[in-house]
Amino acid sequence: MKMLSIVVPCYNEKETVSLFYEATSQVVEKMGMKYEIIFVNDGSKDSTLEECLKLYEAHKDIVKVIDFSRNFGKEGGLLAGLEYAKGDYITVMDADLQDPPSFLPVMFKTMEDKGVDIVGTRRISRKGEPPIRSFFARQFYKLINKFSDVEIVDGARDYRLMTRQVVDEILRLKEYHRFSKGIFSWVGFKTEYLEYENVERVAGETSWSFWKLLVYAIEGIIAFTVAPLRIATFFGLFISFFAFASMIFVMVRAALFGDPVSGWPSMVTIMLFLGGIQLIALGIIGEYLSKTYMEVKRRPNYIVRKIYE
Ligand code: UDP
Numbered sequence: 043m044k045m046l047s048i049v050v051p052c053y054n055e056k057e058t059v060s061l062f063y064e065a066t067s068q069v070v071e072k073m074g075m076k077y078e079i080i081f082v083n084d085g086s087k088d089s090t091l092e093e094c095l096k097l098y099e100a101h102k103d104i105v106k107v108i109d110f111s112r113n114f115g116k117e118g119g120l121l122a123g124l125e126y127a128k129g130d131y132i133t134v135m136d137a138d139l140q141d142p143p144s145f146l147p148v149m150f151k152t153m154e155d156k157g158v159d160i161v162g163t164r165r166i167s168r169k170g171e172p173p174i175r176s177f178f179a180r181q182f183y184k185l186i187n188k189f190s191d192v193e194i195v196d197g198a199r200d201y202r203l204m205t206r207q208v209v210d211e212i213l214r215l216k217e218y219h220r221f222s223k224g225i226f227s228w229v230g231f232k233t234e235y236l237e238y239e240n241v242e243r244v245a246g247e248t249s250w251s252f253w254k255l256l257v258y259a260i261e262g263i264i265a266f267t268v269a270p271l272r273i274a275t276f277f278g279l280f281i282s283f284f285a286f287a288s289m290i291f292v293m294v295r296a297a298l299f300g301d302p303v304s305g306w307p308s309m310v311t312i313m314l315f316l317g318g319i320q321l322i323a324l325g326i327i328g329e330y331l332s333k334t335y336m337e338v339k340r341r342p343n344y345i346v347r348k349i350y351e
């Protein structure tokens with residue numbers, strides 16, 4: 043019998059893990075598959091671990107719990123879960139039921155009917171989300187798709203069904219700064235997307251502040267494209283060209299009309315402008331340098347305190 047692994051990263055999800063278990067196991071039982079649910083407790087500050095362990099005690103054959111030594115972020119949790127998963131098919135889901143379990147049978151059917159390796163999901167609406175967040179999210183997808191060579195679908199969730207082969211390839215990417223949305227798409231394979239309306243969390247609160255999302259977006263761009271490094275070069279070329287043209291202009295004008303001393307305000311603005319551009323360029327280089335620095339250290343993405351299996 044084929045087996046399904048469900049990877050669930052959890053950070054402060056004490057209210058949702060048991061709801062998640064109920065809803066998901068109900069659906070999967072009906073599918074008549076062998077399955078495991080891997081809760082990764084990502085250093086929660088509430089009683090998420092205790093809640094997970096209750097489920098583990100009650101359903102030892104199904105529930106596995108990986109407990110981290112501290113909070114490593116969702117990407118670390120996902121990686122640990124994927125590395126641990128033993129199934130022939132693997133899916134990753136949020137604990138808050140924003141990823142409807144009722145999709146699982148549909149995903150399997152799509153996989154079989156269309157003969158694809160990955161069935162992803164994407165939200166076609168962002169209702170229930172602050173409008174300003176939606177706006178920036180849209181701009182992010184536009185930007186990253188324009189400049190990187192991986193296609194990241196707007197509104198694509200991490201929620202997806204993958205074959206063993208796809209996950210094995212994903213695990214070959216050993217980078218420290220993991221941007222899963224990019225990695226999932228970078229490995230390629232035949233992918234179908236199912237679309238659905240946004241669902242709000244059943245309980246608890248989102249742990250993503252606007253600031254965290256912004257940092258996440260910058261990480262995503264830096265991880266999947268070096269285009270920003272080129273911005274500095276283009277800016278430099280552009281400005282040098284104009285500087286050269288205006289130099290000729292100034293020389294000709296001085297030759298024809300003489301050169302009364304003036305123009306110090308324009309001088310200051312030009313200097314400030316150039317100074318600003320140089321700082322931006324340095325900042326961009328710094329972003330890449332810091333990422334390279336962290337990669338070179340080869341630190342693990344997560345540290346496990348204990349695995350309950
Ligand atoms: N999560 C995690 N570690 C973190 C932050 C979040 O494992 O540091 C988990 C969280 O428990 C949830 C999933 O990642 O299962 C998505 O988080 P959330 O629902 O807060 O994000 P949103 O759905 O608002 O994007």
Ligand code: MG
Pocket residue numbers: 136138140243248
């Ligand atoms: Mg959520």
